[in-house]
Amino acid sequence: MKRSQVDVLIIGAGPAGLAAAIELKKCGIKEVRVVEREKNAGGVPRHSYHPGYGLRDLKRFLSGPAYAQYYVSQAKKAGVEISTSTTATDWADKQTIKLTSPNGLEQVGAKAIILATGARERGRSARVIAGKRPAGIYTTGSLQQASYLEDLYIGKSAVIVGAEHVSFSAVMTLKHAGVKTVAMICDKQKHQTVIFVPTIMKLLYRFKFLSATKIIEIQGDVRVTGVKIEKNGKESIIKADTIIFTGDWIPDHELARRAGFAIDESYKSPIINNDGQIPNTSIYTVGNLILPIKGADKCAIDARKVARKIAKKIK
Numbered sequence: 343m344k345r346s347q348v349d350v351l352i353i354g355a356g357p358a359g360l361a362a363a364i365e366l367k368k369c370g371i372k373e374v375r376v377v378e379r380e381k382n383a384g385g386v387p388r389h390s391y392h393p394g395y396g397l398r399d400l401k402r403f404l405s406g407p408a409y410a411q412y413y414v415s416q417a418k419k420a421g422v423e424i425s426t427s428t429t430a431t432d433w434a435d436k437q438t439i440k441l442t443s444p445n446g447l448e449q450v451g452a453k454a455i456i457l458a459t460g461a462r463e464r465g466r467s468a469r470v471i472a473g474k475r476p477a478g479i480y481t482t483g484s485l486q487q488a489s490y491l492e493d494l495y496i497g498k499s500a501v502i503v504g505a506e507h508v509s510f511s512a513v514m515t516l517k518h519a520g521v522k523t524v525a526m527i528c529d530k531q532k533h534q535t536v537i538f539v540p541t542i543m544k545l546l547y548r549f550k551f552l553s554a555t556k557i558i559e560i561q562g563d564v565r566v567t568g569v570k571i572e573k574n575g576k577e578s579i580i581k582a583d584t585i586i587f588t589g590d591w592i593p594d595h596e597l598a599r600r601a602g603f604a605i606d607e608s609y610k611s612p613i614i615n616n617d618g619q620i621p622n623t624s625i626y627t628v629g630n631l632i633l634p635i636k637g638a639d640k641c642a643i644d645a646r647k648v649a650r651k652i653a654k655k656i657k
């Protein structure tokens with residue numbers, strides 16, 4: 343098995359991991375390596391084709407792919423080593439990570455390790471909803487990958503479950519894929535995004551918005567045919583061939599759990615101190631691994647701060 347050593351190893355090449363890597367290089371840290379399990383670096387923005395990225399960190403208004411490309415090219419320019427198709431699977435010890443890639447197994451030791459593995463939306467299985475397992479069910483992330491990256495057929499009409507910021511981005515992705523959003527439902531009394539977003543989106547895309555509404559059954563055997571919902575104690579059916587589960591985030595905390603680090607009970611993120619550090623270790627966290635969910639720009643800005651603290655300690 344190959345063994346290597348770097349100054350800082352970063353797990354995850356999303357905006358947070360890449361921003362931290364660039365900042366470490368700026369601070370004079372020599373060997374900074376980022377590993378990414380996907381074929382391409384850039385994280386979620388790679389497949390998030392709508393504009394809305396880069397406002398606070400780059401003072402620009404970019405699409406997700408343009409934003410991801412910016413961070414990837416800046417990291418390469420700064421001399422960061424990026425290893426794609428490389429998954430961090432476990433710990434050899436508290437300063438060494440086990441990796442697997444098409445090149446085989448590897449163990450990498452580092453003076454500091456940054457976990458930048460992000461968060462994902464809870465899918466259908468994690469939400470425990472009655473019904474069979476028909477085709478036509480996505481999260482916003484998997485919808486974007488299927489539509490923008492793989493150009494797959496999605497469906498004709500969709501119900502979106504959830505009313506967070508990301509839920510409205512699902513409406514735009516559905517439109518791009520030629521799918522009509524029939525309704526957006528959420529079990530809370532109100533949406534959880536910027537005040538004007540739902541009004542503008544409802545006007546532009548003309549869908550029904552149902553708050554305080556629960557989805558109680560997915561209908562359909564082979565393909566989704568609709569959802570049974572409950573509002574104010576009354577049940578009804580919305581016909582659709584596609585369901586998008588949005589938001590309701592869970593951090594990608596597998597490595598933190600494997601190391602036995604304390605996990606906070608409400609968000610399920612690892613517990614950290616003010617420096618983003620897991621107490622009494624040389625392991626740090628950046629980005630949406632620490633919930634609540636944040637925009638990519640905030641993740642990048644915060645990651646730079648953590649990187650500066652790490653650089654100071656290493657020096």
Ligand SMILES: Cc1cc2nc3c(=O)[nH]c(=O)nc-3n(C[C@H](O)[C@H](O)[C@H](O)COP(=O)(O)OP(=O)(O)OC[C@H]3O[C@@H](n4cnc5c(N)ncnc54)[C@H](O)[C@@H]3O)c2cc1C
Binds near residue numbers: 356379430431640641
């Ligand atoms: C549909 C959607 C729309 C959004 N729209 C906006 C928007 O308009 N504006 C905005 O600012 N934000 C938006 N966001 C949020 C933004 O994408 C996130 O804030 C940002 O991507 C978080 O960055 P991150 O680096 O923490 O995580 P991520 O971008 O999730 O990156 C984490 C990376 O870690 C990798 N990884 C995980 N585990 C491992 C492992 N074990 N080994 C190797 N690699 C691993 C993953 O493959 C991934 O590439 C949106 C999010 C979604 C889902």
